Amino acid sequence: MKRTLATSLAALVAGGSMAAAEGVVNFYNWGNVTPPELIERFEAETGIRVTVTDYDSNDTALARVRQGGHGFDLVVPSNNYVETWIAEGLVIPLDREIVTNIDNIAPEWMDVDFDPGRQYSTPYFWGTTGLIVNTSVYDGNPHTAGIIFDPPEELRGRINVVPEMSDIITMAIRYHGGQQCETDMDILRQVRDTLMGAREHWLAMDYGNIDAYVANDISAGVYWNGGAMRARLQNDDLVYGYPQEGFSVWMDNVMVLSDAQNPEGAMKFVNFLLEPENAAAISNFSRYASGVVGYEEFLEEEMRTAPEIVTPPELVGAGAFSIPCPQEVNDIYSQIWTELMQ
C-alpha cells in the first residue's frame, strides 16, 4: 500500500497524541537491541504501529516511568529491577487470554524468583556481564576482573567501565572473594579502595559504543556478551572474558505498564515476541541468547558456537544469576558508587 506524502506527514505531526486511537504501541527498550524487521513484521501481521524509544540504564527507565506522562506501553527491565517495578504498581499482570504463547518460555526461565510463574513478565533475552579485551593491545588472560581493577600496563588509560552500579560493585566484590549483596564491611572497604585506585586507569565510564571497541578507541572494558560479540564480528582482535572470580547472569524482561495507552496492543506484542522465530530475530540482531523454547532452529550458525554465548565449561561454575539487594546494602553500594562517579 502506497502512502501519500500528505498522510505520512499527518501521521508524523499527529505523533503520540493520536497514538492510542490509531492502534500504536510505544515500546520503551534498551538502545540498539530492537531489530527493525521485527517491528515491520508485527505491523504487517496486526496493523498496529510500533514506536521504539531507547534507554541506556535501568535507573533511567525507572525514573522516567515513575514520573508518569511518558506515553509508553512496554518496558524491558533487568531481572534485579523487576520486583521494584511490580511492587510500585508500575506494571500490570499479563493477560493470559492474549499472551497465549506463555508456554513457549523455556522451563528454566518460567518459575523465576523475580516473577514466580511469570505473572508479569516474559523473557526478552539473557546474557552475562563480563569483559572485553583487544588482544592486539594485551594478549594475557582475559578471564579475570584484574583487567579492570588492577590493569596491566598496556591497558592503563585505555579502559571503559559501564556506569552500571550493581554490575561494577558486584564484580569488585567477587574480585575480593565476596558474594552478591555482600555486607562484610572489610570486603566493602577493600572494594571501595580498589575502585577508587583503579579509576585513574580508566579512560571513560560510558555505555561503551560497539564502534569504539572496534576502532580501538577503547582497548578493554566491562561489557555484556552480546555487545562484545557484535564488536568481535567487526574486529577479530576482540575477545570476551568471563571473570573467573565470578560473573553475573541476567535477563531483561518485557512488561506492560499500568498506564499503558494501548494495553491490548501491548499484550499482543508480548505474545508476538514469544514466537520462536521472532525470539530468534531478537537474538540474531542483538547477539544475546533467548529464553524461548525452539528459537535455536531460526538462529544463525555463528550464534550457536559463539564464545560469547557458549560459556567455556571450566568457567560455567563462576556464573551466578543476579539478585536484587536489600535496601540497606543498596545504600552502602550507592555511597561507594557516588564516590566513584565523582
Place this chain on the structure above:
Amino acid sequence: MAEPRESHRWKWLLCAPALTILVLAASGPLLIVLVYSFLTPGNMGGVVWQFSTDGWFRVFFRRDIFSPEDVSWNTAHLTIFWRSIWLSLQTTVICAVLGFPTAWFIATRPANTRTVWLFLITIPFWTNLLIRTFAIQELIRNSGTINTLLLWAGVIDAPIQMLFSEFAILIGMAYVFLPLMVLPLYAAMDKLDFRLVEAGYDLYASRLQVLRHVILPLVKPGFIAGSILVFIPSIGAYVTPRVLGGGRTMMLGNLIDLQFGQGRNWPLGAALAITLLVIVVAALLFYLRTLNREEGGRHG
C-alpha cells in the same frame, strides 16, 4: 495627573499575563527544586518527605562511608565546580579571540554582502547539537580524521589521546558557542563609527593603538554581551562533556544528572542544581558590576 496614572495601570494590566506565566513558570519549578534539596533520598531514586540537610552537606563535605566520624571537604565536587568554571572561562576567551576577527571581517564587508556572511555564521544552528558533537568526536578520536592525517604524514607514531579529556570538552564548547560571541560582537561593530578609526589614524595612532584605544572600548558592550552568552550556557553544559568527556571528566551539568540517575540521590542533585544557579548569578553580578564601575569611571 490622572492620565499618566491611567496609562501606567494599563501597562501593568497588559503585562500581567506574561508576568504571571514568567513568575509561575520560573519560580514554581525552582521552588520544587529548593524543597527537594532539603528532603531524604528515596529507594532507587525519588525522595522521602522527611527533612534533611544531608544533600547540602554533601555538596561541600564528604563523610567516609566506613568511618562516619571522618569528615573532610568534598574535593571531588570542588574539582568539578572548578573545572566547570575554568573550562567556561577558557571557552569564553577562545570564543572572544576567534570571534573578534570574524565579526570584524563581517562588519567591514560591503553592506549588501554582510547578510550573506551572517547567514553563514548561523549554519551550525541548522544541525542538532548532539550530531555536531558526535561529528567532533569523529574528528578527534584515536582512529579519527586528525589522528589518521597526522599518522599518515608521519608527524606522530601513535594516535594522540584527545577524546575523553578536558581538551576535547574545550574544543567542543568553543565550537558550539562561537556564534553566540560573533553575533553580539558584530552588532556592536555594525554601529561603530569608522570615522573615529580614521580620526585615530589622522592623529598618528598606530594600528595597535587604534585597536586598543578606539575600537575595543567601542565594541566592549558586544564583548560583554557575548561573554555572558557564552559563559553561562558553558557552565551548565551537558551534552558536550557527556559525549566528549566520556563520563569520567564531568562538569556540573553531568554531576547533577548523575544524582538523578545512577547516583540515586535527588536531594543532592537538587542542592547541586541550586549551587549551579548561585554560581551563574554570581558570575552575572560580577560582569554587571565590572560594567557599571567602568561606565561610572568614564563619566566621573
